[in-house]
Amino acid sequence: MRDATIAHVPLILLGAPLGNPDDASARLREVLATADVVAAEDTRRLGRLAQHLGVTISGRLVSYFEGNEDRRTPELADLLESGATVAVVTDGGMPSVSDPGFRLVRAAVALGVPVSAAPGPSAVTTALAVSGLPCDRFCFEGFPPRKPGERRAYFSSLADEPRTMVFFESPHRVADTMRDMALAFGEDRPAALCRELTKTYEEIRRGTLGSLAEDADTARGEITLVVGGAPDVPAERPSDVSLAAEVAALVAAGTDRKPAIHEVALRHGVPKRDVYAAVVAHK
Secondary structure: OOOOOOOOOOEEEEOEOOOOHHHOOHHHHHHHHHOOEEEEOOHHHHHHHHHHHOOOOOOEEEEOOOOOHHHHHHHHHHHHHOOOOEEEEOOOEOOOOOOOOHHHHHHHHHHOOOEEEEOOOOHHHHHHHHHOOOOOOEEEEEOOOOOHHHHHHHHHHOOOOOOEEEEEEOOOOHHHHHHHHHHHHOOOOEEEEEEOOOOOOOEEEEEEHHHHHHOHHHOOOOEEEEEOOOOOOOOOOOOHHHHHHHHHHHHHOOOOHHHHHHHHHHHHOOOHHHHHHHHHHOO
């Protein structure tokens, strides 16, 4: 092991810059320089980042991407079990979040190997923060299904989701995706299309799904979509006739009138005085 400060954490996930290399943390620099093995989604891209940061990767550098993740995970797990420090870094953002890393984390946990992270940039929280949409509660949905029918069914299942939703999408599908979102969520649903975050051509488009879908096919680069949650729809207040009928049914079943009025008021979130007035009016 090269550095006693990280020897007790064999697996370290590195939050890599989304685009601007100056967003790299001091700890990312340290781990890249000292880890025994660096598993990178794109070794050439990492090489350019390391050069910009003035970091020399002295450990073994291996590729770890979607195409070889199944095969390479057992190899890396064996290294972890033998005591090596393995750092995982993707092209941008945090490993495991729609990027390689999850399988290795699961393997490490199963082996009882400690897992840590050098936190850093995340397209999910960055897009959420700049979207102008509510950030107090949100859910990350990753990439929508590629097939149109599956995608539309998927969005339909999310139509009543009250939290702000964050999605990733590729530029050649984003226009169709946003049109499908507008159909499922409504054209007036607020949204933000965030492209090339922290890069030279960063752009944040804000508006409704309907308006954003109109020119979404001009969006290029890395895209993160933020969509407002379903608006609160107040429950429809029962008519006075219905309220009086429910009270009458409870009274007929043996409940005194006052407790019956109280129960019906709680059932519908209606003031007791309104239920009482309905009972008197339709006595």
